[in-house]
Amino acid sequence: MSVPNEDNMTSHSQLSSHFLGDLLDSIIVDVASECHRIARLGLDRNLEEEEEELRLSAQARVRVADPSNSGEANSKYVVDIFGQTHPPVANEIFECMNCGRSIMAGRFAPHLEKCMGKGRKARPKATRSSTAAQNRYSRGSPVSTYSAYSNSTSTNRLSNGTSGAAGEEYSNGTFPEP
Amino acid sequence: MRNSINRPPTPVAEEDQDHQPTLQEIINIKLIESGEKERLKELLRERLIECGWRDEMKSLCRAFARKKGRNNVTVDDLVQVITPKGRASVPDSVKAELLQRIQTFLASASI
Numbered sequence: 565m566s567v568p569n570e571d572n573m574t575s576h577s578q579l580s581s582h583f584l585g586d587l588l589d590s591i592i593v594d595v596a597s598e599c600h601r602i603a604r605l606g607l608d609r610n611l612e613e614e615e616e617e618l619r620l621s622a623q624a625r626v627r628v629a630d631p632s633n634s635g636e637a638n639s640k641y642v643v644d645i646f647g648q649t650h651p652p653v654a655n656e657i658f659e660c661m662n663c664g665r666s667i668m669a670g671r672f673a674p675h676l677e678k679c680m681g682k683g684r685k686a687r688p689k690a691t692r693s694s695t696a697a698q699n700r701y702s703r704g705s706p707v708s709t710y711s712a713y714s715n716s717t718s719t720n721r722l723s724n725g726t727s728g729a730a731g732e733e734y735s736n737g738t739f740p741e742p
Numbered sequence: 743m744r745n746s747i748n749r750p751p752t753p754v755a756e757e758d759q760d761h762q763p764t765l766q767e768i769i770n771i772k773l774i775e776s777g778e779k780e781r782l783k784e785l786l787r788e789r790l791i792e793c794g795w796r797d798e799m800k801s802l803c804r805a806f807a808r809k810k811g812r813n814n815v816t817v818d819d820l821v822q823v824i825t826p827k828g829r830a831s832v833p834d835s836v837k838a839e840l841l842q843r844i845q846t847f848l849a850s851a852s853i
Contacts, residue, residue: 575765576845576848576849577841577845579765579766579769579844579848580841580844580845580848581841582766583769583770583773583782583844584786584837584840584841584844585829587779587782587783587786587840588786588828588829588832589825590783591783591786591787591790592799592821592824592825592828592829593817593821594787595796595799595800595803595824595828596803596817596820596821596823596824597817597820598800599799599800599803599804599807599820600803600815600816600817600820602804603803603804603807603812603815604812604813604815606812608804608807611804
């Protein structure tokens with residue numbers, strides 16, 4: 565790189581380095597002063613616990629990365645960084661608020677699809693427009709009105725979004741009360 | 743009459759009358775007066791925090807304090823502990839950025 569005034573450049577870069585060193589020294593003193601304060605006031609007690617946790621989590625991460633642990637051949641369960649295993653399907657059992665049956669948590673969403681639909685097969689997902697709603701009503705089959713009624717009671721309880729596809733359709737409030 | 747009236751005149755601070763400010767001093771004053779020094783320092787501090795340099799230095803200090811005993815540590819000790827490693831472990835990109843800024847300032851201050 566050819567420079568017109570080389571003397572200027574080198575003295576410039578020397579000066580720059582000098583000032584950088586100056587700034588750095590100043591920051592070093594700041595850090596040292598802060599650490600001195602922390603040491604004297606004993607504020608590093610908590611930090612030691614944090615370090616211990618960091619170390620534990622690093623260990624756990626190593627254990628997870630180790631292929632022999634989470635190999636599929638060993639078990640169906642994968643070990644997470646806390647050393648816990650989770651079954652592939654959530655197996656807590658509770659009561660469905662719609663039909664009252666005991667349902668396994670991991671099977672709840674598909675259950676709701678059928679349970680809140682016609683009661684037989686899974687209902688096709690409809691759009692939220694009012695015309696679509698009118699079409700559903702104008703079909704006139706007793707099964708669909710039944711399901712519409714059951715939806716109105718369970719929508720309130722499910723409008724927090726925990727249900728499957730069926731609940732979602734009505735939770736936006738466009739559903740007319742029968 | 744109060745004694746204070748008769749007291750000898752205050753000696754003039756022994757200022758080196760022939761002292762020519764060096765180039766460095768001139769630039770330093772320009773940096774400070776324009777506020778650029780403060781801005782540069784903040785920029786450097788931010789970059790060093792981002793890259794983890796500050797955390798490294800703090801953990802060095804903590805280790806030293808644990809060894810020497812928390813109440814026996816002085817600021818000078820810590821400065822001595824951090825300075826060699828600190829100066830050496832500044833990332834090149836950070837150094838380059840700061841040097842660039844300083845050189846721009848030097849050029850604009852027409853030194």
